[in-house]
Amino acid sequence: MGIIKDGSVSGILPTNKVFVVHYPAYTSSMERAVETLGGIQGIVKARTSQSNKLELYFRPEDPYSHPAFGELKHSNNFLLKISKTKVRDVDSSCGISRQSSISPVNWEQENSHSLTAQKVNESRCLMTTTNFQEHLSANIVSHVAEAYHFNGMVDYQHVLAVHADVARRKKRQWADVEPKFEKGGLMDVDQEDLMILLPHLFSLKDMPVNIVLKCCASLSSKKKQDELDWQNWEREMEMERNLGIDFNIKEVPKPVDWEKIILQGSDDWRWQKVVYELFEERQIWAKESLPERLRDGGLEVGESKLKKLLVRVAYYFLNGPFRRFWIKKGYDPRKDPESRVYQNIDFRVHNPKLRSYCESQLSSGLKHRWDDICAFRVFPYKCQMSLQLCELKDDYIQQEIRKPSNQETCDSTTGWFSSHILDCLRLCIAVRFMSVCPHPDADSLLKSFSARFEKAKRICNYVKVARPEEQEKVNKEAENNEVDEQAENYEIDELDDSEDDEDEFEDDD
Template sequence: MAEKAGGAGEAMAARHPLPEKMLLSVEYPGYVGDADKAVLTLGGSRRLGRSAVAGSGAPVELRYRYNDLSSHPINGQTVPTQNLLIKVTRRVKRTQGPDGAVRRECVHSDARVVAVLDRTVRFRRLADFQYIASDNDMVARLSRLGRTLDVDEIKRLGASDPFEVAVDAATGYLPAPFLDHRGWPAQYQSVGGEAAHSEAEAEARRRRELARQGFNVACIKYQDTEVPTAPTPAASKDGESIPAELLQRAQRILDECPVVSRSVMETLLPPGECGGRKASAIMPMLAYLMYNGPWRNCWIRLGYDPRTDPGSCKYQVLDIRYATGNPSSLSASRAHQSRRYSGGSGQAHGDSARDRTHVYDAEAAHSRATGIFQFMHVEVQPLRDLIDYSNGRRQTPCEYSGWLQPSVMRTMRTKLKTLKRMSGSARQEDSQQTLAVDYGELDRLIAADREAEEAELASEQMLSARDGFAASGGQQLLPQAVRERVEARVDQSMRALRMQDGDGTSDESGGEFGIFDDDDDDDDDDGGDDDDE
């Protein structure tokens, strides 16, 4: 029964208990004309129950040709869901008009929940390709004979040696499809979204991540306005057992370079020289981490905010990943990196290979090195020129590109993709020509970015000024510079809109929008805030 809300007099929605029936949902990758045959393609109801309902974790195999063992299986995954199966009933009244046409009118509709779909089988792999084995394929023949149980033919097949027969390379002779569970005929870069987990699973996963982190480091997001100025209480308690000379050594590194990547710090403070302690156990006393933004995965000195220092652009990170790694390549985020800081270990490693694993140069690009590199360690010349391009700097940083304009960062990533596709010989001979930057086009993109940045700054200043205006009770005028800036933006936007409508005329003032109208019905008349412009 619907209930009435007290005082408001509005009817609340009817509440019904959820049914106890639990059903399994299958997101079938195809049109289902016969439900029984669709279940057979999934291995039958009994096998489907063992794979999906029992929670064994085994994949659910879908074979479009369920009578053919050579049918390539499409593997599905059973994930927990919280969906509802709703049955909708519509009652339609049919009437025949004077002209003989039948009119249908819905006179009643009803919807009710009939079951809860607590598990769903999803197929996230390609379903538009199949293998068809040749009639002469030994495995295919053996599978057919296994179904017919022709003993004599099986003996004759076993007496012959298939390896003595000359195999035509043009036929391919791929592995038996029922032994190949790969769902992709080629490499694809797209990655499907993860299944939703319950709150308990999400909390357990968060605890596991914190356990792997192992130390009580102060962490913030890029959007946070304040930066930590002191270690967390738990880190301070853990730091009581750290020798003072180790803390002084780490402090000297941060005094020279306030933002250091975690991999470089692990090399500057090796466990062998720190009494078995890792840098991740020492640094929470002196630095904090950012989850996201241009300085993620870097130790940042306590009290230092790179978002307020334009010089911190050189400390930003460039994440380089390859879809297929080279086993012989060096990983900048894992390799023992070393750099001679004056406050570091004081050991010079010469020109050894390990001394430059944190540097992204032509050799690192050639060896397909992956990891997180800081801008100051990038030595590939086209990328270095983009980082040092003075026209590509912002007035204020942003989360995507930091102190660089977004168009500059996008250009860098485009050049990185080109560098990844280039062969080893091309990197040596044609890299400079291929990676050349069209600075004329880049300047045009930078101008658009700068215009958007100025508009954003003007909006922020206007909102800040209006907040001050409201806080002062109407006793403070908006700054003239802010008014002029926003009025110019309004005029520009109106001109663009009128040009799109085919009218070249535009207003000379944005005052008609009432953006800075000082007369407010809610304010008293004794404020004296009239503007005579």
């Protein structure tokens, strides 16, 4: 017997195990509950079957009653038998029996006096308040290892509300009807029996599910045409999604009227509207900047879904100064000198120790916000990355990119800038990143980049006022000096557009 104290039970845990049925109704008796579960034989059959389903028939006398199914689940409970006893607390002064030493001669006399005293004492005790004390005890009967739960809904029932007794008498047991199917099929079954043949289950599911109904086959010609246009448009978008554009292409993709294709008011339409407004705000976006901007605006979409939204309103070049940047459809940055602020510029880590540091940090799962990288608040963990000039928060960079361009055409390598300006910008970026790099070797690299940056600025200022033949001489000297300095500090990496983030624009579908 267990002891209950302060709301807890202490006792010996039993070794025998039982299972529990969470009966989903109020029963009139235990015998009726067992009968609705198929009796003892039905319960034993359910315990030995592989389906682990216990059938509950609320009308077991009706052979066409459809069951509710109980699912067997593991449990880790104990079955307690709690007992409550009441103990009367009687005052000792009201005791009836007393012990006395009397002689046998005066026994009758003393006995008569004793009986009289007991009656008087009992009457007094009845007049006093009797106190009861309740004692709780618990017996841990067994360990409940499994339990049947009826969480689903009961199947549809075929019930005759009128003349139910007569209909019940007309219904025949399946054991009487089944042999006729084995001998001659439905031809030997009476018409009355065919009328009462019901499926074993009306519904194959007992839990609510969302069902998407197919469209009616007889669609109007306009709806069919709209559906065909939608499929063709999606096919074209899918092709553009997997196909980048060469920088030397003659014409860029034209804008499409996506508002006529996507259902207005849907989630897809709302998401597409947000992406479209971003390109109305700015014609060219870096691929890392777009997801972060959408998340800050409260729109969280997957990478694959974002690509579908982007190809409807934007395109990208495989090479050139706007490489891998999303560009608004219909806008050609090669014809607009103002697009120079949207050009990309590479930052690469060549030092072997710094590369090892970046790879270790990247493998650990650490990731910086794109805004912090563009503001030079953190050192990037990628050894090679493309930055957008307009997003870099540096006074010198913003001042240089907003100066009028001296280039008449957009070059496929340097864009709207000269090679000297781009060298200055790259060195400025290297100086800013090395100033926040936590690696011990960053200090020496910072000094080297700072000296080269100051020298590059002097060359840029001289080239602006020099004659053409002097500019050519300065260009050759600058190239030779740059090669010598790179050979001293790190190995030279040739720029390969085909390997630059080649896996970041692959389709995930």
